[in-house]
Amino acid sequence: MANVVLRNVRKTYAGGFEAIKGINFEVGDGQFCVLVGPSGCGKSTLLRMVAGLETVTSGEIDIGGRIVNAIEPADRDIAMVFQNYALYPHMSVYNNMAYGLRNRGMPKPEIESRVQDAARILELGAMLDRKPRQLSGGQRQRVAMGRAIVRQPKVFLFDEPLSNLDAKLRIAMRVEIRKLQRRLNTTSIYVTHDQLEAMTLADILVVMNGGQVEQIGNPLDIYQKPATTFVASFIGAPPMNLLPLRSDEIKSQLEGSAAANEAGLLGIRPEDLVISSDSAAGGIALDLTVEAIERVGAETFIYGSRRHEAQGVAANPGELPPGEVIVRIPGAIAPAIGERIRAVAPREKLHLFSVDGRKRIEL
């Protein structure tokens, strides 16, 4: 049982590349913290620094009230689950789980009971004598979890543990990991690039980009009040629509608001847009030409283009190209391609950002 505190943590590689640019956050005892961000944002590096596999250039990492910067991974009282599981291929499932305990000189009966307990929790009882290569992907994943559980560490560290599994299994394991963590009530830090995993698992969500924290908070708060346009388009699928606020029709609809004058970008979640012929009182109405339609059964995504915007390509991966707006509607009934529609969003569902997208402005 422990909390993890990061104080102004930095990592600079020998070549001068700054991977982590000063990160502060705290994970409370028993909380599940998810680090999420695009590839190369430094989330794995940060996790490895907590594990002790990477050195800390400056700042402090504190696990359970102890500064661990100079402490070996084995002595930090953590357990890590790797993306490729990193099971010892020549050892049986039992030995894979028992190895770390043996190295600590734990008495045999204690090892036996801990491994049996973990095997029961993870339903690996029948497989203890098998080698990792005789197991399926999901079973290997469970062995990797078992290796972490038997240690009874203060902190679990997960480095994209589900990304080698197929989509169905990934969802099943996601739920399982969350249940297990609740049951053991062990502080956890989990790295992923999958925003859905991040949203569903986290107590605290840390959105990272370019070695920095973009936003920290409860997943729903982050979804509802993204602090920057990066967070707005990274969290949520399809991403939030971002429209430039120039002296055009959109801005005129928001006239009379001081915030709207200050802001440069308007964000609207696809599900907050409704197709309607009414003009939205106090809200915003967009006139769109339907370009493409995606039906996924329970809902339909309408890709529309706005007359006044130049068409182009997205500035960042995950964002929408300029001039394109996605509307998400329930059911499968959608307008035809080429049809002109009007999408309306109420005022309280609008998000305003500064021109550079780095600051949220309350409307």
Next chain:
Amino acid sequence: MVEHRPWNDIIAYAILTFGVFIVAFPVYLAMIASTHDAVTVIGGNMPLLPGGHTLENYYRAIFVGGSHASREPVGHLLLNSFISATGIAVGKIFISILSAYAVVYFRFPFRKAAFWIIFVTLMLPVEVRIYPTYKVVSDLHMLDTYAGLILPLIASATGTLLFRQFFMTVPDELLEASRIDGAGPFRFFWDTLLPLSVTTIAALFVIQFIYGWNQYLWPLLITTQDSMQTIVTGIKKMLTTTDELAEWQLAMATAVLAMLPPVAVVVFMQRLFVRGLVETEK
């Protein structure tokens, strides 16, 4: 896929049979010659079917030696060869795996330089450095000893390179998992890396055993006593006679005997190879 045509098969088999014949016929002749008496072999008309002197020839070759008083029986030479070939193989594996472990897993000053120096020794086989090596061995009073036969042949880079390549395919996460599991450098080596290297070790053992077994020049140089000869030099000495007929039937029996241990090593180790190939997963 190549289309299946009977003519292709016939041609392929003909070529293969021809190849096998070229390779196998001299071996067959050696085996035949080792079953006849001296007169038949020297007579000029080499029979193509086994003769009746098999047991006698092999008994003499292994336990008695040639008729010249100074020649050692082959049994002893086989033992010498076996000790030196095994010594070379084991010694080389031991040194190579440790040096490769150091080069791959440790950051120390001049690591790159150390690796390149090891690499460069590939260009310096025993034959090239034979005079300085002889001088060193002789100054250390290792002439006519097993140490003298083994040590100079252990030093070379092939094994280090082989293990280095293998270690680099082992995922880093395995090392990291070991670190988190509380295994230090020695435990990681002993508990994880060594078991994973078994098939590489087997491969290197076969190569080095045969390399050591087939050594000719070096044992010839540093052994002066007959009791320290290896079997490969022994065969040659059986044929250099001054005033008598060479005992070809014994030389051939010796040659056949000399072939057996390397064949046995290959056959035995092949099972490990195959197992290694089937079970490659890291």
